[in-house]
Amino acid sequence: MNQLTIQKHRNGMPTDDDVAFALSAAGATLVGIEESSAAKTVRFAGRLDQQAFRKALSNVTRSNGYSWQISWHDTEAGPVGGSSAATGYSVDIAMSEETVRKLTSGDYLLYGFKAVQSAQGGGEPLVWFKSSVFTTGTQVAWSEQYQAYTSRSQIIPGGVVRAHAAYDIDLGQTLEVDVQGLGRVTGQPDPSRPIGVHNNITTEFTCGISQQQGTQYAPLCAFPLYGRQLNQFVPIERVLLMFGTVPVNTGTVIERAFSPGLLIDLTTDVQRTVTFDINLGWGPEDAPWAKQVPADAKLAQLLIDKPSGALITRNAVPQREREAVVHHGPHAAGVRTFSHTPELAERR
DSSP states (O other): OOEEEEEOBTTBOOOHHHHHHHHHHTTOEEEEEEEOSSEEEEEEESOOOHHHHHHHHHHHHTSOGGGSOEEEEOOOOOSSSTTSOOOEEEEEEEOOHHHHHHHHHTTOEEEEEEEEEOSOSSOEEBOOEEESOOOSEEEEEEESOEEEEEEOOOOOTTOBOOOSEEEEEOTTOEEEEOGGGOEEEESOOOTTSOEEEEEOSSOOEEEEEEEEETTEEEEOEEEEEOTTOEEEEEEEEEEEEEEEOOOOOTTBBOOBOSSOEEEEEOSSOSEEEEEEETTTEEEOSSOTTEEEEOTTOBHHHHHEEOOSSSOOOGGGSOHHHHHHHHHHSOOOOOOOOSSSSSSOEEOO
C-alpha cells in the first residue's frame, strides 16, 4: 500500500504537516500530497498501520480522526504515472546532536545527486536537491515520478541547467521535440523500456530527465541533444548524499565531489538507514549497498552509467538477476522529506 485519499470534511482538512506526522507515527514516510477542493491524495513509503494512522491524525488535529473518510489503495509497483501508484523510497540519516550543531554553525548544506543510465556521451550529473534543514533524525524520501526536459543552457562546470520546457513522462514514452525545444509526449507507458527524448529538428539542445523531490521536479542530468537524434534514459535508484559549504543551486553541473559522500543503493530495498559524523564521516562502511565517495571523486563515473548494450530498466530484469547486478555491477538508489517545502525537513 502506498497511497491513500482523505475526503474533505465539513470542518476542513488536516494540514500537510498533520498528515506527515500521522504517517510517521504509523510507521510510514510521506512522499507527496496532491490536493483538490474535495480531497487530499497522499503517497507514502513503508508499511502503514491504519489504526495508528487514524489515532495519530486524531491526536494531532485534536478532533475525531474518523470524521474524515479515508480510502486505502492497495497497489503493486507498476508503470510510473497514469493511474498506477509510484514506488516510494527513503533514506534515514542518523546524527549526534554535536554533529548537527557543528554542521549548522559551519553553514553546511545537505546535497543529493541521483544516477541515470544513458548510451549518449557528454552527459553530466546535476545537483538534485540541497537543504539547510536537518537534525539528529533526518529522512530523505522520493517517488518514481519523472519529467523529460529540454534546455538552451550550456553543459559547463558550475553552470546551472534550467529546464525551458518540461513534460510529465513515464518509462516507455518519448518526448518528441520540435520548434524552440517544445514538444509532446508519445507512446504508452512501459516499465521495461527507457524514457526517450527525440529531436525532430536540426537545432541543438540540452536535455535530460527530472524526478519529483517533494512537490517539485528537479533535473538529474544534462546531455547534449543533437539534431534529429534520439537520447534514451533509465533512472537508477542510486543516490549520492554529501554535506558541503559550497553554495550551489539545484540544476548545477558538478564534475567532482566537493566533500566526502555516500553512494546509496536501493535496488533491492526501498529504505536504507545511514549515519554521519562530522569527524568520522558516513556509515555504514561495510554494507554492500553503501559506497564511500572521497572528496574530488569524478561524479560522472559514479552517477552516469553507460550500458554495454541496449538500455534495460530494472523492471525488465528478474529479481535474482537484479541482486547479481547489485553485487557485481552498477548500483542504484534515490530523495525528499515530508516537509511542506521541496527540500528536506526534520523528522518529528
